[in-house]
Amino acid sequence: MKQINLFLVILIAILALLPILLPDRFDDDxxxxxxxxxxxxxxxxxxxxxxSKWEQFTASDSLTVKKFxxxxxxxxxxxxxxxxxxxxxxxxxxxxxFSVNxxxxxxxxxxxxxxLDSLNVKFDQNENGKTVAKLKYLSQEIPYFYRYFAYFKNPESKFQKSLENLSSRVKIRLDKDKKEGRLNYGEFRIVELNRTNLLAIKKQSQFAETDVMSKVDASFETIYKSLMNKEEGGLDFDLGFPYIYFTDFNKEKDQITFFSGIQLIEDLPLQKNMQKVVVPGGEYLLTLHIGPRSKRNQTITRMSNYAQSKKIKLGVRQLEVMLNDPKETDSLKLMSRIYIPIIK
Known part of the structure; x- marks a missing residue:
């Protein structure tokens, strides 16, 4: 009997002291x-x-109620x-x-x-177009005796299962978006671009995007006023958003040459330094730029890195199609498609 009592005393002591050896919080990377x-x-x-559709922390209870x-x-x-x-x-x-993307x-x-617990997720895109998500989870301090339960409920396994679910989910979404013709930020596509006719004005600027966009705004304003001047028989149709065709980059002189204007859908009159510019058809590498114009060069660099990883040779010229109004849109939400010709 004394031996049993001694054993129980030792067992209780172990159970009471063991949490000292167990983690008091989870810090998972x-x-x-x-x-x-x-x-x-x-x-x-x-x-x-x-x-909420792919996380596994609440998945075991199908009756969980969620509000957003x-x-x-x-x-x-x-x-x-x-x-x-x-x-x-x-x-x-x-x-x-958060910071977009x-x-x-x-x-x-x-x-x-x-x-509170915290979860921080950072996103990096590889040169091959894949995305690496880096998750850091830090729990609050776990109460002393709760550490037994927490030890066997380590969130790492649920994170792994969640990310596996997400991996399957994004593949399905990507296939669906491709079928619908939708382009995602960070996605690269090789597309066949038809010959594009522009009604544009030739401009030169410094490499700084602020200077580029001020010249684009000036060109677009000139074209708009010329075509929409109803007192002089102006035309009445939607000009759309600007097209920018970059043709020359002179780094030594810090000078870019480009044509900015609109797509020439019909035989519009040429006025005030306007000219018809032809963007050749052929294969182009296409991606989507989202965010401030100051980050545009980062998008071009990613395109170059992707092309190198796929052994694709790119030309120098670039065609950019704005998808919203640069003057009316928050800089974080600016969107444009960028095309760079592929040299065979």
Whole structure:
């Protein structure tokens, strides 16, 4: 009997002291590569409705109730979940910082817990067009005796399963987007571009994008006023957004030569330094630029790196098609398609 009592005392002592040896928080670093462009992967993390479809932390309870707040009237982008399963509990995940296609930072609040967990995700695109997501998860300090449960519920396995689900999901989305002709940020495509006729004005500027865009604005304004002047028999149709055809880059003189204007759909009159410019047809490398004009060179560099990884030789000239109004759109939301000819 004394031996049994001694054994129980030792066992209780071990159970009481063992949490000292167990981690008091989880600090997990996980890296995962997706065979998809960075814009598509980023969207899955930033859009919490999408996020909720592949994360595995609440998946074991099909009755989990989720509510989302991400409208313009809301002060935050968040998801609240509620579950009767003790292993899932209830809580709230909030996006407290982000940079488009670069990173998303979350804070996680579990009901009944005072402190917050954090999850930070960074995105990098390889030269081959694949995206690497780097996740860093840091939990709050785990209460002493709860460390037994937490030890066997280490979130790393759920992260791995979540990312595997996401990998399958983005492949399906990418195939669907390609069939619909949608281009994602960070995606590279080899396309056949038909000969394009532009009604444009020749300009020269410094390499600085601010100087380029001021000249583009001036060209577009001239063309707009000339064609829309109804008092002088102007035409009435939508000019669309600017086309920019870069033809020469002189780094020694810090000088770029380009033509900026609109697509010539019909035989429009040439006025005030306007001229017809032909962009040759053929195979082009195409990608989508999103964000400030100051980041445009980074997009061109990624195109060059991708071409080198695929042993594709690119020409010097570039055609850029704006997809929204540079004067009316927030710089973070500016979008344009960039085409660079492929030399065979």
């Amino acid at each position: 996980i890296e995962y590569e997706f065979d998809a462009p960075v814009g598509l992967v980023y969207d899955e993390f930033y859009n919490l409705r999408q996020f 707040s991400n409208t313009q009237e809301d002060d935050e982008i968040s998801m609240i979940w509620d579950s009767d399963d003790a292993a899932i509990a209830s809580g709230k995940i909030i996006i407290d910082n 670069r990173f998303v930072n979350y804070t996680i609040k579990y009901d009944g817990w005072e402190k």
